[in-house]
Amino acid sequence: MGLDMHLYSFPKIDGMNLAEIRCADIHLSELEEEKGKLYDKIKVYIKHFEELGFSWRSLRTEVAVWRKANQIHHWFVENVQNGNDDMCSYEVSKENLQELYNSCVNVMKRKTPHNELPTRTGPFFGSTSYDNYYYWEVDRTKTILENLLKNFNFETHYMVYCADW
Incomplete structure (x- = not known):
């Protein structure tokens, strides 16, 4: 417990603002299941991460932590x-x-x-x-x-x- 601080990076995607990109990141699993136009637009920006035996996919990348x-x-x-x-x-x-x-x-x-x-x-x-x-x-x-x-x-x-x- 305590103050944790982060800088994150999100890709700029044509036709989407930061709020829309963050929302897509939150709902990535659902978008992937639907395989709709939005998923087609963001899929090239999705990154796969693995750490300590866990894996996940995200549009967000941590660039600094305090x-x-x-x-x-x-x-x-x-x-x-x-x-x-x-x-x-x-x-x-x-x-x-x-x-x-x-x-x-x-x-x-x-x-x-x-x-x-x-x-x-x-x-x-x-x-x-x-x-x-x-x-x-x-x-x-x-x-x-x-x-x-x-x-x-x-x-x-x-x-x-x-x-x-």
């Missing part, structure tokens, strides 16, 4: 979710990632972390101290974002942030 990095979650709540800490999913732009990356760089220079990436209290959100774990998560996030900014294709894929606890 646990109890409440300072990173706080940034997403304030800068992507319009202040709503509601466990819903939100689309993230390349510009959003660049801003968060810049904040991580500034924090790692030990520039006022409580102003740049303040911690956030919440149910099982972890420590709110500006300690080694705080800086470790910020540095890890910087590395994740550096890779995504260099390699993620925002022209062909959506990026979505969600957190739960």
